[in-house]
Amino acid sequence: xxxxxxxxxxxxxxxxxxxxxxxxxxxxxxxxxxxQQTPGQGLQFLFEYFSExxxxxxxxxxxxxxxxxSNSRSxxxxxxxxxxxxxxxxCASSPTNYEQYFGPGTRLTVT
Amino acid sequence: ELKVEQNPLxxxxxxxxxxxxxxxxxxxxDRLYWYRQDPxxxxxxxxxxxSNGAVKQEGRxxxxxxxxxxxxxxxxxxxxxxxxxxxxxxxxIYNQGGKLIFGQGTELSVKP
Numbered sequence: 001x002x003x004x005x006x007x008x009x010x011x012x013x014x015x016x017x018x019x020x021x022x023x024x025x026x027x028x029x030x031x032x033x034x035x036q037q038t039p040g041q042g043l044q045f046l047f048e049y050f051s052e053x054x055x056x057x058x059x060x061x062x063x064x065x066x067x068x069x070s071n072s073r074s075x076x077x078x079x080x081x082x083x084x085x086x087x088x089x090x091c092a093s094s095p096t097n098y099e100q101y102f103g104p105g106t107r108l109t110v111t
Numbered sequence: 112e113l114k115v116e117q118n119p120l121x122x123x124x125x126x127x128x129x130x131x132x133x134x135x136x137x138x139x140x141d142r143l144y145w146y147r148q149d150p151x152x153x154x155x156x157x158x159x160x161x162s163n164g165a166v167k168q169e170g171r172x173x174x175x176x177x178x179x180x181x182x183x184x185x186x187x188x189x190x191x192x193x194x195x196x197x198x199x200x201x202x203x204i205y206n207q208g209g210k211l212i213f214g215q216g217t218e219l220s221v222k223p
Contacts, residue, residue: 033210043199043213055208090153092211098142098161100211102154 002027004093004103012109018079021106025072025093032074033100034066037088046089049074078108086110113138115202117214124190124221132217134183134200142203143176143183144211147196154199157185190221 005024013019025032033056034046045058049068066076072093078085086109092100114137124130134143142161146154158167160176160183167174171194173186183200197218201211 031208033208035211042215043201043211045210045212048208048210050208056206056210058210094209099156099159100144101156102146105153 004091004101006089006091006103006106008106009104010107010109012111013081014111015081015083017081018077019081019108020075020077021089021091021108023074023076023091023093023103025074025091026095026101029093029095029101030072031094031096032068032072033092033094034074034076035090035092036060037090037105038084038086043090046076081110083110113202113204113212115200115212115214117198117200117217120215120217122217122219124187124219126191126221126223127189129189130187132185132187132198132200132219134185134214136181136183136200136202136212138181138202138204139178140202140204141178144201144203145174145183145185146199146201148199148216149196157198187219190219192221192223195219195221 007022031050033048037043048056052068063079068074088105090105091103094100145157158174163178165176171188176183197216199216201213
C-alpha cells in the first residue's frame with residue numbers, strides 16, 4: 001500500500017505571496033490532519049478533515065485554511081506569507097482516530 | 112491549557128548505556144504515541160499505547176503508559192549509534208475529531 005504523499009517537497013516563497021500544499025492520504029483513509037513544525041514552536045496541530053468536513057482546527061490565524069476533496073486528498077493554503085510561516089508542514093492520514101501515518105512533509109521557506 | 116512535557120530535552124549517551132525519556136501530560140487521555148524523527152525527515156511511528164499499564168517493546172526501545180500519573184516513559188537499553196534521533200511523545204485529544212498534542216522532543220545523541 002502506498003504511503004502518504006505530499007507535494008511539493010520543497011518550496012521557496014516570498015513574503016506576501018500565497019502557497020498551496022497538497023496531501024494524498026493512504027488509500028481508504030478518510031481523515032487527514034495537518035501539522036506545522038518549527039524550531040521555536042515545535043509540532044503544532046493545524047486542522048483535521050474527515051469526509052470533506054473540517055472537524056477540528058488549531059490555534060492559527062485565518063491565513064491558514066484547508067479543504068478536503070471527495071477522494072480524501074487534502075490541500076492547505078497559506079495566504080499573505082510571513083517569514084514565521086517557514087516550517088515543515090506535515091500531513092497525516094488515519095483510517096480512524098487510532099493511528100496517524102505521517103507523510104514526508106513539505107519544507108516551506110519564506111524569504 | 113493542555114501541556115505535554117518531555118524531559119530531558121537533550122540527551123547525550125555512551126553506546127551500551129541505558130536511559131529513560133519521560134513524558135508528562137496535563138489532561139486525561141488514554142492514547143499516547145511515541146515518534147522518532149531523523150534530521151530533515153518526517154515522523155516515524157514507534158509505539159501507540161492505548162491503556163493504563165500498557166507496555167510495548169521493539170528492539171532496544173520499550174515504552175510504557177501510566178494514565179493515572181499521566182506519565183509515559185521510553186526506555187533505551189544498551190544504546191547504539193543508530194538510535195541517535197529526536198524522539199517525540201504525543202497525546203491524542205478528541206473534540207469531534209482527534210488531534211495530537213506533541214511534547215517538545217528529546218534530542219538523543221549516542222556516542223561510541
